[in-house]
Amino acid sequence: NAGVTQTPKFRVLKTGQSMTLLCAQDMNHEYMYWYRQDPGMGLRLIHYSVGEGTTAKGEVPDGYNVSRLKKQNFLLGLESAAPSQTSVYFCASSPLSSYNEQFFGPGTRLTVL
Amino acid sequence: GQQVMQIPQYQHVQEGEDFTTYCNSSTTLSNIQWYKQRPGGHPVFLIQLVKSGEMKKQKRLTFQFGEAKKNSSLHITATQTTDVGTYFCAGSGSSNTGKLIFGQGTTLQVKP
Numbered sequence: 001n002a003g004v005t006q007t008p009k010f011r012v013l014k015t016g017q018s019m020t021l022l023c024a025q026d027m028n029h030e031y032m033y034w035y036r037q038d039p040g041m042g043l044r045l046i047h048y049s050v051g052e053g054t055t056a057k058g059e060v061p062d063g064y065n066v067s068r069l070k071k072q073n074f075l076l077g078l079e080s081a082a083p084s085q086t087s088v089y090f091c092a093s094s095p096l097s098s099y100n101e102q103f104f105g106p107g108t109r110l111t112v113l
Numbered sequence: 114g115q116q117v118m119q120i121p122q123y124q125h126v127q128e129g130e131d132f133t134t135y136c137n138s139s140t141t142l143s144n145i146q147w148y149k150q151r152p153g154g155h156p157v158f159l160i161q162l163v164k165s166g167e168m169k170k171q172k173r174l175t176f177q178f179g180e181a182k183k184n185s186s187l188h189i190t191a192t193q194t195t196d197v198g199t200y201f202c203a204g205s206g207s208s209n210t211g212k213l214i215f216g217q218g219t220t221l222q223v224k225p
Contacts, residue, residue, distance in 0.1 A: 031211040040122065042201060043156065043215040090155060100211045101146070104155040
């Protein structure tokens with residue numbers, strides 16, 4: 001099992017460009033999450049999904065959109081990138097259980113110039 | 114909204130010394146989880162605490178959940194260089210979404 005994978009690993013964008021980050025998991029998990037990590041800020045939840053076809057806003061959703069058309073994939077989109085979106089993005093998944101342990105992907109380092 | 118505060122932000126210790134990080138929530142939590150992130154890596158789950166006053170041990174690591182389920186601590190006895198990294202607590206409210214609110218993390222440096 002590959003666990004949680006993220007593509008790309010690194011990306012540099014210019015202000016105003018758009019891009020999509022892909023997260024895939026092969027553990028048949030129901031829940032998936034997108035976080036951003038900035039120095040001194042910990043991990044902040046952007047959007048999450050409790051199942052295929054459903055998404056919901058987290059703490060910092062502005063400027064991002066998500067889609068979960070297939071259970072194993074969770075896409076994070078930036079429509080018009082801004083320098084404030086320079087960050088490391090982590091995807092995570094967890095099973096439908098009371099334990100709720102989250103499994104994280106390796107992260108995507110995004111720089112917006 | 115719900116906030117989870119973690120202190121200290123940084124801790125430098127000599128190898129063999131003990132280390133503790135503390136986590137406080139603004140609201141009562143249904144459970145709390147702890148994660149470790151090595152430099153350049155991703156967070157990795159360590160443990161979950163669910164019951165009021167619960168304590169769990171993993172070798173040299175001791176985790177505690179407060180009686181009011183609003184605070185938690187992680188204590189490492191006799192640190193080793195392999196303990197280097199950032200330790201995050203993450204609290205869950207009463208929803209069934211699995212959502213976690215992460216603390217800011219404590220970065221531990223261990224001098225050999």
